[in-house]
Amino acid sequence: PEFRGLGLATSVCSALVEEALRLCKFCILWVDRDNFAARRVYEKLGFKLTGHVLLGFKGRRIR
Secondary structure (H helix, E strand, O other), rough: OOOOOHHHHHHHHHHHHHHHHHHOOOOOOOOOOOHHHHHHHHHHHHOOOOOOOOOOOOOOOOO
16 A cells, blocks of 8 residues: 555556567456456556446356
């Protein structure tokens, strides 16, 4: 918590996305719908929500 709000996650993720796009044509990201802090970082980097996927095994949700 003491390092939140300093832009560290945004900086690290930005560098990772830049490198991924240098090596690949596109980048796909999966994130838990309840991980609002991560989703804010990804949205800052230009990611857009395009859908939802329910992950499960034998009828039970995987968390």
